[in-house]
Amino acid sequence: MDKKRKINNSKRKQQVKRQLYFMVAAVICIGIISTVFIIRSKKEEAKEAAIKIEQQNKEKDDEEKKEEKIETFEGRLARVKEEASKKGYPKGVIELLDKNAETIDFVEDYEVKKDLPAAETLDAVPKGEIPLLLQWDERWGYAPYGKSIVAVSGCGPTCMAMVAAGLTGDITATPAKLAAYGTENGYLDEENNTYWKFMNEAGKNWGLSCYESDMTEAQVMTELKAGHPIICSVGPGDFTQNGHFIVLAGCEGGKIKVNDPFSRATSSQLWDFERIKQQTKAMWVYSI
Numbered sequence: 001m002d003k004k005r006k007i008n009n010s011k012r013k014q015q016v017k018r019q020l021y022f023m024v025a026a027v028i029c030i031g032i033i034s035t036v037f038i039i040r041s042k043k044e045e046a047k048e049a050a051i052k053i054e055q056q057n058k059e060k061d062d063e064e065k066k067e068e069k070i071e072t073f074e075g076r077l078a079r080v081k082e083e084a085s086k087k088g089y090p091k092g093v094i095e096l097l098d099k100n101a102e103t104i105d106f107v108e109d110y111e112v113k114k115d116l117p118a119a120e121t122l123d124a125v126p127k128g129e130i131p132l133l134l135q136w137d138e139r140w141g142y143a144p145y146g147k148s149i150v151a152v153s154g155c156g157p158t159c160m161a162m163v164a165a166g167l168t169g170d171i172t173a174t175p176a177k178l179a180a181y182g183t184e185n186g187y188l189d190e191e192n193n194t195y196w197k198f199m200n201e202a203g204k205n206w207g208l209s210c211y212e213s214d215m216t217e218a219q220v221m222t223e224l225k226a227g228h229p230i231i232c233s234v235g236p237g238d239f240t241q242n243g244h245f246i247v248l249a250g251c252e253g254g255k256i257k258v259n260d261p262f263s264r265a266t267s268s269q270l271w272d273f274e275r276i277k278q279q280t281k282a283m284w285v286y287s288i
Helices: 002-069 073-086 091-100 101-108 155-168 175-184 196-204 215-224 273-279
Strands: 209-212 229-235 244-251 255-259 278-288
Touching: 073 091, 073 101, 091 101, 091 229, 155 196, 155 244, 155 278, 175 196, 175 278, 196 209, 196 278, 215 229, 215 244, 215 273, 229 273, 255 273, 273 278
Parallel strands: none
Antiparallel strands: 209 278, 229 244, 229 278, 244 255
């Protein structure tokens, strides 16, 4: 009986041991599985975090590149002026930016285009219509005029080109061609300003009738209505800080249309005669 009891006890102990082994093994397995799961989770989290950081960095880089591409007009103006100064552009060319920001493309392209030949013709000009030509137009603004270039000092030749081309329809009457005529015939003073006699002589050379007169408002309106443009020499005021030439190209509703060779802005509005008259030093009337 005792022997049988001992055998039973031994079996129970073995069963308990096996159960303990199984439990320990199960705990170990669970621990291993949990550890593997945690490690995998950590790796996934780390991977997701890395991807997120990479995406954020990419978005930041894209945003910075986008900001670099977006340049304000003021910023561009400052940049072009700084670059022009560093490259040693002529003072007169750099000063164009201070006088009129519309010249920014001309100044920025100076180094590349300054030695290119000027256009030999204008776009088609209907006879009798006075075109607006700008002295800093890249088609002829880099052309020489005396000791300078048309863009800087060529308001006189550009005005004369408007009148000659408009009245005759001659598309070869470019600002560069008129500037060459002025230079070759000595119509510039020591400071590269255009002599007034250029307005008479250049007009005659292009087959135009011209007379100089200090006119009243009624006289000016009569001439403009007859299709006779008027070139004015003006002093400091709305059109210049020093001296300048403009063209009175027509009239509308009792006001005068001005073709200013230096500014689209002033050319886009109508002007009262008295305002122009206050700034005018001389007037030349042209006809065929």
